[in-house]
Amino acid sequence: MLSIKDTKSQKLEKALAQKLQSDMEQPAVNEDELFVLAEYDNTAAEKSGYSNYSYWQSTLRVFFKNKVAVFLLFVLLGLLLFTVLQPYLPGQYPANLINNHPQTGKQISNLSPSLSTVYIKAPAGTQFNATEVKGYDGWYAVDNVLTSLKARTKFDVVEYGEEWCKIEYKGQTGYVKNNFQTKLKLPDDPWQVPYESRSNFKIDVFTAPVEYANSGNALYAEASAFTINEDGTVTAKAETELRILPSENAFWFGTNNIGQDLWARVWSGTRTSLFIGFTVAICEALIGIFVGVLWGYVRKLDRLLTEVYNVIDNIPNTIILILISYIMKPSLQTLIFAMCLTGWLGMARFIRNQIVIIRDRDYNLASRCLGTSTWRIILKNLLPYLVSVITLRMALSIPGAIGSEVFITYIGLGLPVDTPSLGNLINEGRKLITSAALRYQLIFPAIVLSIVTISFYIIGNAFADAADPKNHV
Amino acid sequence: MLKYSLKRLASSLITLCIIITVVFVLLRQMPIEGYFDNFEKADAATIQAKLNQLGLNDPIHVQLVNFFKDLLHGDLGLSARYSAGAPISGIIAKKAPISIKLGVMSMALSLLMGIPLGTAMARGKGRIWDKIGTVYIVFINAVPAAVYYIFIQMYGSDWLRIPMLFDEKNLATWILPVFSMSLGSTASYAMWLRRYMVDEMNKDYVRLARAKGVSDKKIMMKHVFRNAFVPMIQYIPTSLLYTISGSIYIESLYSIPGMGGLLVDVIGRQDNPMVQAIVMIYSCIGIVGLLLGDLLMGVIDPRISFVKKEGAR
Numbered sequence: 147m148l149s150i151k152d153t154k155s156q157k158l159e160k161a162l163a164q165k166l167q168s169d170m171e172q173p174a175v176n177e178d179e180l181f182v183l184a185e186y187d188n189t190a191a192e193k194s195g196y197s198n199y200s201y202w203q204s205t206l207r208v209f210f211k212n213k214v215a216v217f218l219l220f221v222l223l224g225l226l227l228f229t230v231l232q233p234y235l236p237g238q239y240p241a242n243l244i245n246n247h248p249q250t251g252k253q254i255s256n257l258s259p260s261l262s263t264v265y266i267k268a269p270a271g272t273q274f275n276a277t278e279v280k281g282y283d284g285w286y287a288v289d290n291v292l293t294s295l296k297a298r299t300k301f302d303v304v305e306y307g308e309e310w311c312k313i314e315y316k317g318q319t320g321y322v323k324n325n326f327q328t329k330l331k332l333p334d335d336p337w338q339v340p341y342e343s344r345s346n347f348k349i350d351v352f353t354a355p356v357e358y359a360n361s362g363n364a365l366y367a368e369a370s371a372f373t374i375n376e377d378g379t380v381t382a383k384a385e386t387e388l389r390i391l392p393s394e395n396a397f398w399f400g401t402n403n404i405g406q407d408l409w410a411r412v413w414s415g416t417r418t419s420l421f422i423g424f425t426v427a428i429c430e431a432l433i434g435i436f437v438g439v440l441w442g443y444v445r446k447l448d449r450l451l452t453e454v455y456n457v458i459d460n461i462p463n464t465i466i467l468i469l470i471s472y473i474m475k476p477s478l479q480t481l482i483f484a485m486c487l488t489g490w491l492g493m494a495r496f497i498r499n500q501i502v503i504i505r506d507r508d509y510n511l512a513s514r515c516l517g518t519s520t521w522r523i524i525l526k527n528l529l530p531y532l533v534s535v536i537t538l539r540m541a542l543s544i545p546g547a548i549g550s551e552v553f554i555t556y557i558g559l560g561l562p563v564d565t566p567s568l569g570n571l572i573n574e575g576r577k578l579i580t581s582a583a584l585r586y587q588l589i590f591p592a593i594v595l596s597i598v599t600i601s602f603y604i605i606g607n608a609f610a611d612a613a614d615p616k617n618h619v
Numbered sequence: 620m621l622k623y624s625l626k627r628l629a630s631s632l633i634t635l636c637i638i639i640t641v642v643f644v645l646l647r648q649m650p651i652e653g654y655f656d657n658f659e660k661a662d663a664a665t666i667q668a669k670l671n672q673l674g675l676n677d678p679i680h681v682q683l684v685n686f687f688k689d690l691l692h693g694d695l696g697l698s699a700r701y702s703a704g705a706p707i708s709g710i711i712a713k714k715a716p717i718s719i720k721l722g723v724m725s726m727a728l729s730l731l732m733g734i735p736l737g738t739a740m741a742r743g744k745g746r747i748w749d750k751i752g753t754v755y756i757v758f759i760n761a762v763p764a765a766v767y768y769i770f771i772q773m774y775g776s777d778w779l780r781i782p783m784l785f786d787e788k789n790l791a792t793w794i795l796p797v798f799s800m801s802l803g804s805t806a807s808y809a810m811w812l813r814r815y816m817v818d819e820m821n822k823d824y825v826r827l828a829r830a831k832g833v834s835d836k837k838i839m840m841k842h843v844f845r846n847a848f849v850p851m852i853q854y855i856p857t858s859l860l861y862t863i864s865g866s867i868y869i870e871s872l873y874s875i876p877g878m879g880g881l882l883v884d885v886i887g888r889q890d891n892p893m894v895q896a897i898v899m900i901y902s903c904i905g906i907v908g909l910l911l912g913d914l915l916m917g918v919i920d921p922r923i924s925f926v927k928k929e930g931a932r
Contacts, residue, residue, distance in 0.1 A: 453630075456630060456634070457630075457633070457634045457637055460630075460631065460634040460638075460905070460906050460909055461634070461638055461902050461905065461906070462863055462901060462902060462904075462905035464863060464867070464901075465863075465898055465901050465902045465905065468882075468886070468898065469642060469645060469898055472649075472886060472894060473645050473646065473648060473649060545761055545763075548763065549762075549763030549764070549765075552763040552765045552766070553763065553764070553765060553868070556765050556868065556871075557867060557871070557882070557883045557886055558883060558886055558887050559886060572765065572766060572769070576765075576769050576872075579769065579772070579773045579783075580783065585773065588769065588773075592766045592769075592770070595762070595763065595766060596761075596762050596766065599761045599762055599763065600757065600758070600761040600762065602761070603757060603760060603761035604757060604761070607757075
């Protein structure tokens with residue numbers, strides 16, 4: 147006889163077995179659905195104290211928030227790219243080439259900046275005298291001078307004008323200028339033509355009432371633009387551009403006093419200055435890191451190096467710079483050497499202070515206990531912490547080095563003039579400041595220099611701010 | 620305090636001796652042309668006689684000892700090319716007063732401009748004055764001094780209608796040199812004063828004063844400015860260093876008959892004894908500037924000496 151309790155339990159057992167049976171018969175669950183990766187959930191992450199903080203990402207994020215710095219970064223990158231590419235672009239003059247005038251052979255000195263060599267345009271059908279230019283194939287030197295009259299030659303004026311007079315001379319008609327340079331001898335009423343006239347100077351007779359010449363020098367045009375006439379003159383097929391030089395490459399920044407292209411010199415100078423800047427920055431960083439690490443990490447050296455630092459730091463940098471440049475021959479190496487000699491000091495001290503702060507942190511002690519070699523600790527544990535500050539100091543020492551170059555050149559110990567640098571371009575330009583028309587020779591290099599140094603300075607500082615974890619929140 | 624001062628003084632003296640020795644030894648490596656008025660025309664015998672007379676054929680340590688002996692008597696040697704045979708100390712004594720006058724004037728001017736600028740920047744943090752001041756400081760720190768000095772000379776003289784070159788008797792020509800020379804120090808005063816004042820403004824005693832209802836102006840002048848100015852004092856002698864490189868530029872730009880212009884001049888003429896003397900004087904000025912700065916700080920802020928003991932510097 148089963149008790150009520152047993153019957154009850156039997157019933158339940160059966161029900162359970164049935165339920166289990168029916169559950170088992172259901173189709174198997176898809177394996178993939180059994181384990182699904184959870185999506186990143188910020189609120190859930192905060193609960194567990196997890197952070198997706200990444201130092202470099204945050205640094206870059208903060209840096210890119212600074213609009214001015216980002217803008218200048220692009221300006222600087224563009225400028226760097228351009229200075230490297232500039233000599234390979236078409237139509238560039240070499241920086242040290244002295245440009246001579248093709249016919250007179252004189253230097254094209256102090257030519258004002260201009261974007262084009264076109265001096266004047268002549269309409270179609272204009273007749274010119276043309277001569278070929280030696281060394282410039284496919285170019286003509288042209289002018290529209292019909293003939294030149296000796297001083298006091300008599301001719302007939304057939305039409306009078308305030309600027310140009312039409313004249314007849316030996317059966318030819320032409321135009322002469324009527325101004326203070328020609329000083330034509332005119333009757334009381336000059337409008338009453340014709341009459342005989344003369345000038346006390348040698349004057350040119352032009353084929354048309356317009357002078358196609360550049361203050362006495364011929365103008366240049368491409369030969370293909372003309373048809374040649376029987377009498378040796380040429381006629382313009384269409385509207386023709388007459389140029390001051392047999393070249394389409396203009397002197398965008400003008401020329402200096404010996405006819406060198408300032409555009410090419412400015413970019414070549416920027417290259418030199420940036421080269422100095424980067425080399426000095428790298429040398430300073432290498433020496434500074436090496437000394438700084440020794441100074442900070444090796445306790446025995448601390449006292450000695452601190453004393454040495456105090457002595458060297460007491461000497462004004464300017465004085466060391468002047469002294470070294472004075473004793474050694476002026477050259478790129480001298481300049482770089484002199485600047486490196488003082489520049490590493492700040493870096494070394496900085497690195498030392500940082501290393502003293504982090505060298506005894508627990509993870510370094512642990513590392514040391516595990517028998518990691520000193521160099522490995524320095525390279526793997528210490529220096530990665532300093533990357534941002536090292537880059538900052540390097541970014542700031544570039545404008546410093548460029549400035550020092552300007553200073554050394556200024557006091558007469560800089561690079562020779564055939565190595566253009568922003569320093570000696572500015573120094574050359576400085577000598578011309580008394581004449582307002584020539585100030586462009588100072589202003590162009592000064593603008594480029596300012597853009598470069600200000601960009602480096604602002605980018606460096608913005609990066610320093612961005613690299614500070616305090617600003618990452 | 621006394622111990623610290625003596626120690627600091629001793630280290631400055633040692634530095635000075637080291638610098639003089641190094642400068643002296645380095646300049647002996649220069650070609651001997653720099654000791655002769657007309658080297659090209661002189662024959663071998665005269666050259667040797669002159670070298671003997673100058674003591675340049677002695678071993679270097681003998682020369683150095685002699686030089687130090689002379690130095691203690693205030694004798695810097697004789698000029699070789701600049702004004703041949705004249706004692707250098709005499710030449711410099713004539714040139715120094717004008718440099719000192721210019722330096723002092725520009726230092727006063729930079730304090731006059733830098734302190735109000737720094738205060739204005741700190742008070743209106745993030746507003747217009749702060750922005751203008753920041754642009755100015757960035758510009759002065761980033762652009763090489765030579766560039767803006769030249770532009771000031773060029774456009775300043777046009778604009779004020781004054782001569783480009785310096786004339787001691789014409790007071791108007793003092794304006795531009797003094798102004799240009801003060802720009803660098805002005806920027807550094809303004810920058811540091813702003814930083815210190817902003818630091819002070821976040822301190823509790825300022826909050827307390829504000830809570831008590833003290834007016835903003837009073838807080839600024841009575842509390843913040845005073846406390847912020849203390850660490851500034853060390854920069855005042857240090858700005859002598861700025862003035863050194865500044866005066867070299869400025870004096871030769873405006874052809875001021877002072878020491879900086881003289882240095883550029885004698886470098887051009889390769890007058891070794893003169894270069895040596897002026898370089899030594901300049902490093903001396905620099906060292907004295909730093910020394911004064913540290914000593915002043917020690918006097919004003921007694922905590923300095925403890926810091927020094929711990930070797931944190």
